[in-house]
Amino acid sequence: MKRTSRRVLGALTFMAVLAGAGAGLAQVPRALSDSDRLSYTTAFDALRQGQLDAARETAARIQDRVLLGQLEFERLFHANHTATYEELSAWLEDYADLTPAPRVYALALRRRPDGAPEPRRPGVVASLRNWASVQAAGGESVGEDIFTPPGPREARIALNADDLPRAYELGIALGDHWTAGLAAWRMGRFAEAFSEFEIVALDPLEDPWVRSGGAFWTSRAAYASGRQDRVQEYLRLAGRWPATFYGQIALRQLGEDPVIENLGPQPYMAVIAAADRGPEPMAVEADALAAFVASNDQARRAVAFHELGRSEEAQTELRNGLRRASDDDRTLWAALARGLAPRRGLSSAVRIDANAYPMPVLEPEGGFTIERALVYAIARKESGFEPQARSSVGAYGIMQVMPTTAAELAGDPGFVRDPQRLWNPAVNLRLGQAYITRMLGMGAFQGDLLRAVASYNAGPGPMLGALRRLGPNPDPLLLIETIDVPQARAYVEDVVATYWIYQRMMGRPLHTLDAVASGATHIPLALDHVPPQPAGTPESGASAETR
Missing domain, CATH: 1.25.40.10 (Tetratricopeptide repeat domain)
Incomplete structure (x- = not known):
């Protein structure tokens, strides 16, 4: 199979903006008449209340049969009813293409009398959540609960x-x-x-x-x-x-x-x-x-x-x-x-109030040693800028630094004995920056923004594992999605997205975003570097991209 260049995949629309025509949103037609909608609502409500006979009586008045299969399925599987093989088989004859069909088929196999014909198989397995159990249902080793699907x-x-x-x-x-x-x-x-x-x-x-x-x-x-x-x-x-x-x-x-x-x-x-x-x-x-x-x-x-x-x-x-x-x-x-x-009620146009991205005055001990916007992005995610935050796993302060990590980074075992020292924002910010700098400096990470941020959350192990699995120079977006720790995958996307927003608000470069968008395989944080400025109130300027 012909291999497709990852850089081409990333760069194709980055380099050529197409002027495709937009389109409006078509009005969805109604499916049910007012009377049938009321009857279905009444019948489903009756089933929920255990009134099976009332539900059947109401269903008999429905003109449009589009949801009768679902209604009958819920009656057959109600706790107050024990479905017979004949009922299950009859349901499959009429509704074998519906989503619950695999579940009905599995129960029909269990309740099939000796000598009875095999029930109709689901014509289209609309939902395969129970299909592994259905396949097992014909064997001798079927357990009591044959409806248990594979784990999510x-x-x-x-x-x-x-x-x-x-x-x-x-x-x-x-x-x-x-x-x-x-x-x-x-x-x-x-x-x-x-x-x-x-x-x-x-x-x-x-x-x-x-x-x-x-x-x-x-x-x-x-x-x-x-x-x-x-x-x-x-x-x-x-x-x-x-x-x-x-x-x-x-x-x-x-x-x-x-x-x-x-x-x-x-x-x-x-x-x-x-x-x-x-x-x-x-x-x-x-x-x-x-x-x-x-x-x-x-x-x-x-x-x-x-x-x-x-x-x-x-x-x-x-x-x-x-x-x-x-x-x-x-x-x-x-x-x-x-x-x-x-x-x-879902909106198709999203507006984000930048009040969600506060910029309190941060003054790290020794000043900012990495991009200021990245410090803000991590602090926002880790603690919401709360200096005395403490996590359930024992991380402290505005950047959620572990006492053992602080002791190692600072060469001071006193942080283990007295972890509340990490509630000092200036100290915590210095050590948090030191840890992200360590991650950036790892040979396998090569100063890469995405790799370092993922490792700030979960340690370097999951990212190193993803790198081993994908080989050298992997697609950075596939690399993120290959991390086997769900929290780390979500973390890197959240923090990096927030970093780019803070970069805009501070009027700083977005060369790392350009690199990702153009299909680069390496996203050095250094691309966004600007000369350091004294600690204090963050910049209030806006880039040429803002107005």
Whole structure:
């Protein structure tokens, strides 16, 4: 398979800003009539209250059968009902393509009488969370609980063990599309990576940091799989969250840095917002979306669940629809996912009040020895600038320094005997800087910002392990995602994103951001170095990129 240059992947949109047309958000059509919506609500409420007969009576009056399969599934599995093989088999005959089908099939196998025909197998395993148990159900060694799925972290465990095929399959089975996408990417299966990352990017209920990352990696996978026409739209989607790690990289690649508005006498009075990049991408006409929902049962189920306020079921239908969609239908599924989000009160335009990035006066003993903005970013994350903070693991002070680490760095065992000395901000800041400087100076890290920040949180071990697994000169973004400690992965993205925001607010360079956006494999903190200034009130100037 042809190898794709990582630098090309990073630089392609950084060097060429495309002028793609934006698109509005199509109105999602209704799936249920008022009477059916009321009847479904009444029936599901009756089931929750254990009134099974009342639920069936209400269901008999429903005209639109789109959610009857879910309603009957919940009746069959209710604690007050013991489903017979005949009931389970009949359900599978009518609803074998629904999400709960693997669970119904597994129970039907357990309750199948001797000599009875095998129940209908699930036609499409919409959710594979229980499929491992279903496969085991025909054997003699089946345990009492055959519905127990693989653990939620098993896909990530397989990825950490470099068992990429298993990580990919488990990621799909468990709905861990992020891990499935990373596994596919590492195997060079970029089309599959695109599909998995896209599901993350378009999930309107997902955390913005995760969605931004999903959108950025979808953009990378789009280019790597030959879908250059999809690159920009996902960079723009990632850039909707301009305070996130991947959002800032995406905007830099597009040449559209965040704008600092309402700049007051102090930089922390600013409000940072994404530059106006035009409307939502991937236009879909309202008539086309209405026709799609009317003709696609799964899309109708997603909208119907949404109308009933059952967001988890709606998102399951959306994710499964996206996973199986053809290229032609994928745009419609994506539009449907976006169209449902605003109706749940989610904003499509994020503004970040820079009051969330305070800049109190910090005066380290001996002054600033690393970039001032990085000290602020770490202190904000570690303690919220609280000088007398103490963690559950025994770290102290504004930069959360461990007493044993302080003793080693300072050559003073007194920090172990009297750790409250670390509540002195000047001392704590000096030692915190000394530790990050040590991480920067490690031979394997080569002064790299991302490697050093990850190691400030978790120690150098996890990063060294990721470097061993990926080999020399790895893609720095893949390197971060390969760290096997979840907290460290989140930490480096949070702190580095905050560092870049502080750099803007202080009017300092963003050459490290440029390096990441252009696809460099080495991100030295020294790229952002400016001559040191005396400790005291932080600068209030703004760069040419702010207004």
